[in-house]
Amino acid sequence: MTDARTFLAQGDVFDSLTEAECRSLLATRTFGRVGVTSGGLPVIFPVRYLYADNAITFRTGGGTKLRAAESGDVLAFEVDVYDTETSEGWSVLALGRATVLTTEHEEDDVPTLDATRAGERRNHYVRMHCELLTGRRLVQARSVHPDGSS
Amino acid sequence: MTDARTFLAQGDVFDSLTEAECRSLLATRTFGRVGVTSGGLPVIFPVRYLYADNAITFRTGGGTKLRAAESGDVLAFEVDVYDTETSEGWSVLALGRATVLTTEHEEDDVPTLDATRAGERRNHYVRMHCELLTGRRLVQARSVHPDGSS
Numbered sequence: 001m002t003d004a005r006t007f008l009a010q011g012d013v014f015d016s017l018t019e020a021e022c023r024s025l026l027a028t029r030t031f032g033r034v035g036v037t038s039g040g041l042p043v044i045f046p047v048r049y050l051y052a053d054n055a056i057t058f059r060t061g062g063g064t065k066l067r068a069a070e071s072g073d074v075l076a077f078e079v080d081v082y083d084t085e086t087s088e089g090w091s092v093l094a095l096g097r098a099t100v101l102t103t104e105h106e107e108d109d110v111p112t113l114d115a116t117r118a119g120e121r122r123n124h125y126v127r128m129h130c131e132l133l134t135g136r137r138l139v140q141a142r143s144v145h146p147d148g149s150s
Numbered sequence: 151m152t153d154a155r156t157f158l159a160q161g162d163v164f165d166s167l168t169e170a171e172c173r174s175l176l177a178t179r180t181f182g183r184v185g186v187t188s189g190g191l192p193v194i195f196p197v198r199y200l201y202a203d204n205a206i207t208f209r210t211g212g213g214t215k216l217r218a219a220e221s222g223d224v225l226a227f228e229v230d231v232y233d234t235e236t237s238e239g240w241s242v243l244a245l246g247r248a249t250v251l252t253t254e255h256e257e258d259d260v261p262t263l264d265a266t267r268a269g270e271r272r273n274h275y276v277r278m279h280c281e282l283l284t285g286r287r288l289v290q291a292r293s294v295h296p297d298g299s300s
Contacts, residue, residue: 030234031232031234033183033194033228033230035185035192035193035194035226036192037187037190037191037192040187041187041224041226041245042185042186042187042192042224042225042226042245043185043226043243043245044183044185044194044226044227044228044243045243046228046230046232046241046288048290074191074192075192076185076191076192076193076194077194078183078194078196080183080196082181082196084180084181087261089196091196093193093194093195095191095192095193111237111290112290112291113288113289113290113291114291138196138263139263140198140261140262140263141262141263141264
């Protein structure tokens with residue numbers, strides 16, 4: 001995991017969370033964001049999700065997120081909490097390949113932000129296994145002088 | 151803008167916001183997320199930001215976000231508000247190229263989550279012009295039958 005963490009961090013991450021902390025925090029929320037590369041461009045979509053067994057499950061209509069999952073693309077998934085009053089919070093970022101679940105899973109009660117359209121019988125369920133998991137505590141950064149004082 | 155909107159939507163967006171609404175909403179917040187493609191993978195980073203003149207300005211250390219800006223990559227920027235109690239909110243997504251600002255801008259008081267490291271005199275200021283701007287109201291979706299009833 002050190003390599004993955006180093007790859008993701010690339011100089012930006014500090015006060016990082018352990019994988020166990022990331023998993024615990026993922027389970028405390030139900031609203032996050034999926035990042036995909038669409039036509040070579042990065043795109044971010046908000047989603048309702050459920051976290052269990054180190055996987056994110058969300059429902060989606062027949063758009064970009066579904067195609068990315070069907071294509072076996074790596075998705076990014078991000079959850080954060082940040083209080084602009086106290087300047088404190090956390091964020092967790094997961095990367096992984098997603099699969100489109102078969103109909104046997106479609107009775108799960110996963111909330112969704114994507115309306116099922118007229119004539120479309122149901123939304124699709126996408127499950128993303130969290131292969132790389134990193135997180136950090138968010139604080140309003142202050143400059144630190146070379147001697148360590150701020 | 152219709153083409154951009156259609157490209158971004160690709161079937162997922164409904165109850166979309168106008169560009170004017172997106173701009174107004176962007177200005178109401180100071181915490182959002184930058185999406186970049188790093189090593190072919192989508193990555194999402196939380197940032198503090200300021201919105202003015204149809205551009206997002208944020209500070210960053212010397213990592214992935216800075217390299218993406220220096221390379222002239224297209225960045226994604228997302229802001230959302232969602233209340234899981236009422237199942238209501240909104241999200242705005244902007245795409246655009248970013249530039250690294252020169253030192254003359256570095257006295258601006260843009261908050262940041264990235265600590266300046268010892269020996270690093272200051273963080274970098276990145277400005278992303280919002281070239282494509284889309285948004286939607288977020289609601290917990292209900293299935294809609296072909297006859298329009300729910």
